[in-house]
Amino acid sequence: MRLIVAKRGGDFATVQEAVDALSEQADAVREIYIKDGEYRGRVVVNKPRVRLVGESRDGVVLVHDAHAKQLNPDGAARGTFLSFTLLTAAPDVTVENLTVRNDAGDGRLVGQAVAVYAAGDRGLWRNCRLEAHQDTLFCGPLMEKVLRDIAPYATDAEVAPFVGDCPPTRSRQAFVNCRIRGDVDFIFGPYRCWFEGCALVMNARGGWYTAANTPEAQPHGMAFRRCHLTGECEPGTAYLGRPWRRFARTAFLECEMDACVSPLGFMDWDEDRVVTPRLAEWRSVGDGADLRGRHPRQGRLTDEEARRITPAAVLAGWDPIDDTKGHTEVCALDGVNGFIERYLKDYQPYKHYWNYEDGCVLKGCADLYRATGNAACRDFVLRYMEKFVTPDGSIPNFPLDKYNIDSINCGKLLFFALDETGDARYRKAADFHVERLKTHPRCACGNFWHKEIYPEQIWLDGLYMAQPFRVEYDMRFGGKREAADVVRQFENVKRYLYVPEKGLYVHACDVARQQPWANPETGKSANFWLRSMGWYLMALADCLELMDEQLYEHWRALRDLFVEAVAGIAKWRDPESGLWYQVIDRADVEGNYIETSGSAMAVYAILKGVRLGILDSETWRADAVSAFENLTALKLKQDENGDWRLNDICKVAGLGPGAQRDGSVAYYLSEPRVADDAKGVGPWMMALAEYRRAQA
Secondary structure, rough: OOOEEEEOOOOOOOOHHHHHOOOOOOOOOOEEOOEEEEEEEEEEOOOOOOEEEEEEOEEEEEEEEOOOOOOOOOOOOOOHHOOOOOOEOOOEEEEEEEEEEEEEOOHHHHHOOOEEEEEEOEEEEEEEEEEEEOOOOOEEEEEEHHHHOOOOOOOOOOOOOOOOOOOOOOOEEEEOOOEEOOOOOOEEEEEEEEEEEOOOEEOOOEEEOOOEOOOOOOOOEEEEEEEEEEEOOOOOOOOOOOOOOOOEEEEEEEEEOOOEOOOOEEEEOOOOOOOOEEEEEOOOOOOOOHHHHHOOOOOOHHHHHHHHHHHHHHHOOHHHHHHHOOOOHHHHOOOOHHHHHHHHHHOOOOOOOOOOOHHHHHHHHHHHHHOOOOOHHHHHHHHHHHOOOOOOOOOOOOEEEEEEEEHHHHHHHHHHHHHHOOOOHHHOOOOOOEEEHHHHOOOOOOOOOOOOOEEEEEEEHHHHHHHHHHHHHHHHOOOOOOOOHHHHHHHHHHHHHHHHHOEEEEOOOOOOOOOOOOOOOEEOOOOOHHEEEEEEEEHHHHHHHHHHOOOHHHHHHHHHHHHHHHHHHHHHOOOOOOOOEEOOOOOOOOOEEHHHHHHHHHHHHHHHHOOOOOOOOOHHHHHHHHHHHHHHHEEEEEEOOOOOOOOOEEEEOOOOOOOOOOOOOHHHHHHOOEEEOOOHHHHHHHHHHHHHHHHO
């Protein structure tokens, strides 16, 4: 059974309505699929075997603003445990690929404000963002006052009269690849909990990551394995935890700890609730991992002790982590999963320096992670970023000896790395890219030169390389001041490169009209290369997604260009496959072929346009879905060794310099067709992510 929640056009408009529509009991899991959007108001999941899954982790936001200092109708303060945004109060509830937030504000003003109250047994959380300030995540039984408050919702969750000095509990929760943000005691409670590969992010206020109150007779409490402890607070002001009650159990295993982590590690709560060896760590790494300054009573696990702390041991025989080890499927189409797994495993940087080709693959991985929760894709991006961006935010391998707009493309993934890790190095690296663009040469019309070696030239490629980065930086950190210049550069491209009778854009224009490949009157190149048109469509789609729609005049200008360009290229689809030729309008020329990278780019842009509501779903969705399936069936093939390969990718195409690469049809068809090139695989992965979203 599957129900769809959407702001418009779903089975239900709110998550609570969908939960209420489910029966009290079920033999099989019921899925509630939530389309991108902000859903304000608290949610109580009181039905067993329910799976809440978001369209995208960052796009689906369940948010509420209750807090402890609010007054109930009877005049009493609401308190911590009635401030939740999401309460899971039944067994076997899975939540994945979405954000749960309490936006009541700073705890110094509003007190505790819980995002998630996890009360049921066998709760599984995958690829979620849980965000608040004080007391973000509580894992423990329901209290009588909570039961009264959520009536008439019946529940099978554990109940306790008071959750401070709690009797032994039987319920368990597991968190996999989640990002949990807060400040004071923001992960707390008595339940047995396992955290695998999570990012724990301390707000600027500082505080304690954990506050367990494990019952005395309970052998395990909270365990964190291979998690990243980071934050925005001053160095040394984030503590591993403090014991909410005397018998608290918390273990950190093979975790990475940034400099924000206090050298003391764990901290006493008061004279009665003090650190004991039940609060322990093993094989910590990072700037905050030095054990020499740790609390003298804190546990330092031996290898043998640490090996006994397993998911099955902590969770009393339940091991959802083992169940997720093989959870790498991103698509049921033949060969897709095997190809992605092999490709990422074998991938080597395209060049030894910061380059746009790697950026294509990284963007594809980030999109797939957001669409599917595939942790291998996220980890691929973060490993790359950590390798190329130093802790001080510099990029030693950035090509400073040339001004090449392509060099900006990889910078788009700095925002992803910043969101996933909270590491300030990535903000600094993004700032560097902005400073680099400030000095990038421009044509008289205001557009960036494509490269220093291509003066006074505007290429379609360059819009994709730089403009989405500029928009995202501007929306996050720049005060939304660059939108007019971004739009102006797109409008200049229409002015100089568009051919109305074809509905297409040529590859490039030499506004100085000096290059041999340029028309002496217009400066335009002669033909319509598919991948250049693909870059243009992706640039528009990405900027539209990133730009605040409140900047309506600018957003609408990009929308109109996008709709026009999609309609233009659609006229040239191959009628059988729904895909496009290397030279778009010359299917009649011998040797022309359905090219993979540009077709993937066009499909990606169209599917994204449908998802954003810019393109009509009934008109565009089915054909674009079919086109992606055809592209994959035609181009993803096994080689003689049985390995899946993505074929028919144009290796490279350009114009000049000088008399080289003349832009003729013959030239574009002479460039090699290769397999597995990053410029094809990356956009195909992006298209795959949009395809997966479109299947909902």
